[in-house]
Amino acid sequence: MNCAVLLFVLLSSSLILAQDDGNAITEKPDETRTCQPDMCDLLMAFGAMKEKIAVMETRLKNSETRLKNSETRLKDSETRLKNSETRLKNSETRLKDSESRLNSSGTRLKDSESRLRNSENQLLEVRNKERTKVIFSAATGEGGQDIGPFNTDKTLIYRRVITNIGYAYSPHTGIFVAPVAGVYYFTIFYHAGGHEQAKLRLYKNSQLMIMTHDHQTEADRADNGGNAAFLQLQPGDQVYVVLAANSHVWGTNYHTTFSGFLVTQM
Known part of the structure; x- marks a missing residue:
């Protein structure tokens, strides 16, 4: 990019000098303006270079735009990733709570079953006593x-x-x-x-x-x-x-x- 700018400056300086030389020549009416062969080649090369520079600048702008879009999407992805990690942690916490409640429920269920068996045994004993009449x-x-x-x-x-x-x-x-x-x-x-x-x-x-x-x-x-x-x-x-x-x-x-x-x- 710096080389292109330097070349543009040199071409501009040459063009100014060419114009100064042209002013010294008396133009004839109804005659086509002419330039020196080297200067004409230089001017053509300068025009082509300007077009290339314009294309490069357009491409550079497009690349910068795509880069910004990519950075925006990357930030969005990072945000969504953080949100997903947060939701995952919350889900893991709820899962642990559910497992803890499940274990507690299992313990209470075992206690209830044990008490139920004891009650049934006591009831059976009472019924046996009632049936044993002497x-x-x-x-x-x-x-x-x-x-x-x-x-x-x-x-x-x-x-x-x-x-x-x-x-x-x-x-x-x-x-x-x-x-x-x-x-x-x-x-x-x-x-x-x-x-x-x-x-x-x-x-x-x-x-x-x-x-x-x-x-x-x-x-x-x-x-x-x-x-x-x-x-x-x-x-x-x-x-x-x-x-x-x-x-x-x-x-x-x-x-x-x-x-x-x-x-x-x-």
């Missing part, structure tokens, strides 16, 4: 006669079953066997004549728990007695009534009874 009542049922006295203690068998829900009492052995762990309530009642003593003992396994007793008397021709107790039993524990040696009770379907029921499971 109630029995039985009388000696000997047809209206004395039972005893005997030389040794004897387990008293209550053969007439009045109630036996749960079938824990056996009318064949006279023994109640606890089906579940819990607290049970038992009662024993008897009727007897006064000519012999009456003595009943209630046992848990081989341990004496309670008893009822009346001595022989000549004045009192009939005796009645009874007792009751709450017993805590484990599955398989046995409860039964023993008629003591040398004692008796009156055996009927109504007078001498043995009863019990499950109060609550443990």
Whole structure:
């Protein structure tokens, strides 16, 4: 570009000198103006150079315009890129928050499932307790006669079953066997004549728990007695009534009874 400007200055100076020389020549009317051959070539080259310079300047302006447009588009692209990066960071943050909430929800879900299982187990336990009903009542049922006295203690068998829900009492052995762990309530009642003593003992396994007793008397021709107790039993524990040696009770379907029921499971 600098070379072109220098050449333009030289050509301008030559043109000025040529004009000065032309002024010294007297022009003839109706004759064509002439110039020196070297000067004509120089002027033609100068004209061509001016056209090239104009084309180059136009191209330069176009290039500068395209460069500005490219820079503008580049800035727009950079701005959009920054906006995209910002949106990406926001999306990553929201994703992390969503994952955190998801993990928290999963933990709460596990806790809820655990509590639900515990509630279901407790409900099942309560229902099992409700379904486990143990109630029995039985009388000696000997047809209206004395039972005893005997030389040794004897387990008293209550053969007439009045109630036996749960079938824990056996009318064949006279023994109640606890089906579940819990607290049970038992009662024993008897009727007897006064000519012999009456003595009943209630046992848990081989341990004496309670008893009822009346001595022989000549004045009192009939005796009645009874007792009751709450017993805590484990599955398989046995409860039964023993008629003591040398004692008796009156055996009927109504007078001498043995009863019990499950109060609550443990």
